[in-house]
Each structure stands twice: as C-alpha cells, then as structure tokens.
Amino acid sequence: MYRNLTKDNEVSIFELPPQELKKSFGASDAEADQYIGAICEQLKTFDAVSIQCEYGLFSDSVHVAIQRIKRLLSANPNTTITFHTLFSRSSSADVAFPSLVRWVFRPRSTVMNFARSWQSSRTARYELGLFQFIREHKIKVIVHTETTKRVLQQRFKLVNVECHPLCYTTEQEKSEYDHQACRQELVTRLGLNDDDRLIGVFGFFGGYKGFDYAIQCIARLPEKHKLLIFSGLHPTAIKQSDTSQIDQLVNLAKKHKVLARTFFMGSVDDTAMYKAIAGVDYSWLPYREVGQEASAICSEVAELSKRMIISRNFAFVDYMKFKLRDDYEFFEIGNVEELRLKTIHYDTYHPPALSLSAKDHAALQTQFYVAQLSRTAV
Structure with a gap:
C-alpha cells in the first residue's frame, strides 16, 4: 500500500522501535514518553494520520500502550485508527467485570482460574476505555x-467504522511471482523431482499455527507429497531461547516417519515468502482458532497461491466473505483426514485455471485508505 500511496501523496512512516518503547528491550518510561511526544509534535503538521493499532508495538503493557495511543490520536484532528485485533470482540459486562461470587460458588473453580479471568477482563476494560475515547472524539476506525x-x-x-481486508500485492507483482518459475527454484534448491507435490505452511512457530496437523496429514499422503515449513521463531521465543515448538515438530515428524519429506525452510523475508507461496503446489493454513480479527498470511495465500486449503476458523471465514478469490477449500480444524482428501481431489473440485486472478489488491486497499483519510468523521 505504501508504494501506491506515494504515487500521489507525500507519505511519512514513523517507526516504533522496541528499544525506544518497551522495558523488555531496555527503554524507560520517561524515554518512551518523550519518544511518543516527539511523534505527536510532528503529527500536528500532517493533513491526515493513520495509526496501525497493535498494542505490543507501543509497550509491554496494554494499559500503557493504550495511553500512548490516545496521545497519538489526539495529536491530529484527522486521524484514523486501524484495529488488527480486538480483545473485547466477545466482551460483555461479565467479561469486563468478572464477579468473584461466580467463582466462589463453583466448586471446581480455583484461585488461578479467577486470576486468569481477571487478567483477561482487565485487558478488555482498558480497551473499552479506548473505545469510549474514540467515540467521544469521533475518531475514524478501520x-x-x-x-x-x-x-x-x-x-x-x-x-x-469501515472495513477492508488486508491486501498485499499489485497486479504487476503477481506477474513477477510466476508459479512455474518459483516452483522450479524450490525443486532445484531441495533436490526434488519435478513430479513431487510441494505443500507449504507459513508463519512464526506457534501451537496455534497447526503445523502438527500438517505433519500428521503429510504422513497420510503418498511419498511424492513434500511438506515445506516456512517458519522462524517469534522474537519473544528467541529472547527466551525457547525452541520447544521446533523440537515438538521434529519429534512428531520422526514419530510419523516423515522427517525425510518435511523441510524446515527457516525464516524468510517478504519477497522470499511471496515466492514460496507462489511456488508451492498447495498452501495449507491448518490454524487453530485464536480469536484473531484477520490474518496476513491468509490474504497473501489468497492473492498468490496456486491452490489454497485453510481451516475453518473465524478469521479465515470472514476474509473469504470478501470474495477476492474463487477457488479454495475449507476443512474443519484438526481434521487431517478431510485435509488429505481435499488435497488429493482439489483439481477435481477446481479445474486448474490458466492463471490466478489479476486483481490489484494493493491498489484496492490504497483507494480505500485514501477515501477514509479524506472523509470527515460524523
């Protein structure tokens, strides 16, 4: 979107370096507040401001992050905030203000259960305060x-409030990520055969990604099917030297005797990720449900992948309602047998097209944002 915006507009991007804002990276409160204050001063001079709201970018604490976001929202009267995830999506009075009585009279409840509920509700209350601030100041929301x-x-x-799906690639970029060329690069790199079937999964290592389901499913498919895991450790896992997710997947692949056809491709940059998505024969997104509003990788796969098979979680279902792609398959979370069948029979359900849709997704998103930034709040 940035490249499209800069064609007709002067655009400035403000970085949010963790070493300036997060105590876990060495920042102090005073230094972080000073950094946010300096950004606020600059925002006053712009015609429009767009804030991408991910609480973890602004602070280790959701409460502190929201206070800083409020400062940024107040800096310019023509400000739009984009929420990528809501803690309060399913909130009610009970969630925001849990009753201790409810827990006392549950014989199986424990102090730990109440503590977890209280922690979750506290985060929801902080966010509810942000919503109230947005409502009072008539701030535009995406x-x-x-x-x-x-x-x-x-x-x-x-x-x-308006909505638009996450979008990433232009029509020109799609032509650059040619399936056959990208596929051949993967085949050559891994020393595979041309008739092998390449299956890709993507994203940081994490239990909710469902990579374990992918390994279980590849064990049920013929030998020519190869699983390519394009994944790296999350920065938090790196900081804690936590390799448990990798260890579990390696052990699972050994248990199912598919380690030889499971390829850990490592962490890749955006360009390499796009080439990987375009190059594999199938993109699997076997995610569990984690309450996300949207998924970047779902959008990227929909825009670039030859074949798309995804679990039926809320974020993926909501994205596909935008009808930006015609051919795809859902499978029920964890049902590796359904995933196997839909992989084998995908081309029966969806006869191969000559090419993917040439929609200019990035341009659609840019047009939407320009319209929203130019709109007067009511």
Whole structure:
C-alpha cells in the first residue's frame, strides 16, 4: 500500500522501535514518553494520520500502550485508527467485570482460574476505555471484517467504522511471482523431482499455527507429497531461547516417519515468502482458532497461491466473505483426514485455471485508505 500511496501523496512512516518503547528491550518510561511526544509534535503538521493499532508495538503493557495511543490520536484532528485485533470482540459486562461470587460458588473453580479471568477482563476494560475515547472524539476506525465492524457499531456504539481486508500485492507483482518459475527454484534448491507435490505452511512457530496437523496429514499422503515449513521463531521465543515448538515438530515428524519429506525452510523475508507461496503446489493454513480479527498470511495465500486449503476458523471465514478469490477449500480444524482428501481431489473440485486472478489488491486497499483519510468523521 505504501508504494501506491506515494504515487500521489507525500507519505511519512514513523517507526516504533522496541528499544525506544518497551522495558523488555531496555527503554524507560520517561524515554518512551518523550519518544511518543516527539511523534505527536510532528503529527500536528500532517493533513491526515493513520495509526496501525497493535498494542505490543507501543509497550509491554496494554494499559500503557493504550495511553500512548490516545496521545497519538489526539495529536491530529484527522486521524484514523486501524484495529488488527480486538480483545473485547466477545466482551460483555461479565467479561469486563468478572464477579468473584461466580467463582466462589463453583466448586471446581480455583484461585488461578479467577486470576486468569481477571487478567483477561482487565485487558478488555482498558480497551473499552479506548473505545469510549474514540467515540467521544469521533475518531475514524478501520477493521478487517464485517463481523468486527458490526461488533464495534452495535456493542460499543462506535459510528465512524469501515472495513477492508488486508491486501498485499499489485497486479504487476503477481506477474513477477510466476508459479512455474518459483516452483522450479524450490525443486532445484531441495533436490526434488519435478513430479513431487510441494505443500507449504507459513508463519512464526506457534501451537496455534497447526503445523502438527500438517505433519500428521503429510504422513497420510503418498511419498511424492513434500511438506515445506516456512517458519522462524517469534522474537519473544528467541529472547527466551525457547525452541520447544521446533523440537515438538521434529519429534512428531520422526514419530510419523516423515522427517525425510518435511523441510524446515527457516525464516524468510517478504519477497522470499511471496515466492514460496507462489511456488508451492498447495498452501495449507491448518490454524487453530485464536480469536484473531484477520490474518496476513491468509490474504497473501489468497492473492498468490496456486491452490489454497485453510481451516475453518473465524478469521479465515470472514476474509473469504470478501470474495477476492474463487477457488479454495475449507476443512474443519484438526481434521487431517478431510485435509488429505481435499488435497488429493482439489483439481477435481477446481479445474486448474490458466492463471490466478489479476486483481490489484494493493491498489484496492490504497483507494480505500485514501477515501477514509479524506472523509470527515460524523
């Protein structure tokens, strides 16, 4: 989107380096507040401001992050905030203010259960305060699904809410990520045969990604099917030297006797990721449900992948409602037998097209944002 925006507009991007804002990276509160204050001073001079709201970018603490976001929202009267995830999507009075009585009279409940509930509710209360601030100041809001838009309008009474899916690639970029060329690069790199079937999974290592389901499923497919895992450790896992997710997957592949056809491709940059998505024969997204509003990798796979098979979680279902891609398959979370069958029979369900849709997704998103930034809040 940035490249498209800069064609007709002067655009400045403000970085949020963790070493300036997060105590876990050595920043102090005073230094972080000073850094945010300097950004606020600059924002006053712009015609429009767009804030991408990920609490973890602003602070280790959600409460502190929201205080800083409020400062940024106040710096310029024409400001739009984009929520990528909502803690309060399913909030109610009970969630925001859990009753101790409810737990006392549950014989199986424990102090730990209440503590976890209270921690979750505290985060929701902080976010509810942000929603109230947005409502009072008539700030424009962008989300990534119609479901989230309705939640914000109906449950939290926000009025300046619009939605648009995450989008990444232009029409020209799609032509550059040619399936056959990208595929041949993978085949050559891994020393595979031309008739092997390449299956890709993507994203940081993490239990909710469902990579374990992918390994279980590859064990049920013929030998020519190879699993390519394009994944790296999350920065938090690196900091904690936590390799448990990798260890579990390696052990699972050994248990199912598919380690020889499971390829750990490592962490890759954006360009390499796009080439990987375009190059594999199938993109699997076997994610569990984690309550995300939207998924970057789902959008990228929909835009670039030859074949797309994804678990039926809420984020993926909501994205596919935008109808930006015609051919794809859902499977039920964890049902590796369904995933196997839909992989084998994909071309029966969806006869191969000559090429993917040439939609200019990035241009669609840019047009949407320009319209929203130019719109007057009501």
